[in-house]
Amino acid sequence: MERMQGEGEVDHLERPSPLTDKDKVNIQDSWAKVYQNCDDVGVAILIRLFVSYPSSKQYFSKFKNMTELEELEKSAQLRNHARRVMNSINTLVENLENPDKLASVLKLLGKAHALRHKVEPVYFKFLSGVILEVLAEEYSDVMTAEVAGAWTKLLATIYTSITTTYKEVGWTTLSSSTG
Numbered sequence: 001m002e003r004m005q006g007e008g009e010v011d012h013l014e015r016p017s018p019l020t021d022k023d024k025v026n027i028q029d030s031w032a033k034v035y036q037n038c039d040d041v042g043v044a045i046l047i048r049l050f051v052s053y054p055s056s057k058q059y060f061s062k063f064k065n066m067t068e069l070e071e072l073e074k075s076a077q078l079r080n081h082a083r084r085v086m087n088s089i090n091t092l093v094e095n096l097e098n099p100d101k102l103a104s105v106l107k108l109l110g111k112a113h114a115l116r117h118k119v120e121p122v123y124f125k126f127l128s129g130v131i132l133e134v135l136a137e138e139y140s141d142v143m144t145a146e147v148a149g150a151w152t153k154l155l156a157t158i159y160t161s162i163t164t165t166y167k168e169v170g171w172t173t174l175s176s177s178t179g
């Protein structure tokens with residue numbers, strides 16, 4: 001069953017605080033391990049999103065009607081998006097010291113998802129929660145409370161930046177005008 005919107009577990013994503021130097025090192029070190037299994041982890045994250053929040057499949061023309069897990073796992077569109085998500089996160093992690101680059105990558109992402117793919121911003125919040133969940137499960141040795149805290153901050157920054165871009169491109173007007 002679809003999880004409820006606005007669950008407490010992801011509420012903290014709305015209150016980002018700046019990354020400390022220690023946070024940056026924690027993110028980079030843990031990501032280096034995760035990124036070694038880029039394809040598998042990316043697919044695991046997206047599958048978890050689509051299983052926990054089935055309505056998130058609506059945006060993907062090729063698998064929006066798929067319900068079988070095995071079928072979903074094989075979808076080229078799912079695997080491509082998994083790779084794109086992982087590569088984008090990799091770019092962000094590589095540029096933690098470069099706020100201008102971070103801002104421009106996030107702005108492009110926000111624009112593409114708002115204007116081209118028309119994804120409701122709440123799905124970015126769901127995806128952030130799912131990323132934290134899957135990393136905690138699959139990399140429990142690496143994801144100490146401190147490391148998880150650093151990731152929570154980064155994901156909160158991503159979410160805030162995406163929602164800011166959505167507002168800039170007029171998403172509020174768009175959704176209220178279409179009911």
Ligand code: HEM
Pocket residue numbers: 056057059060077080081084085086088089109112113116117119123124127158
């Ligand atoms: C951290 C979060 C995310 C990242 C980094 C990300 C990244 C990307 C990238 C790089 C692309 C391809 C470039 C483009 O079209 O501009 C893309 C396409 C797309 N994204 Fe995302 N995405 C994220 C979250 C989401 C979410 C939450 C959804 C919907 C539930 C979504 C739906 C889509 C769709 C439908 C496409 C087009 C797919 C296609 O053409 O096959 N994305 N995403």
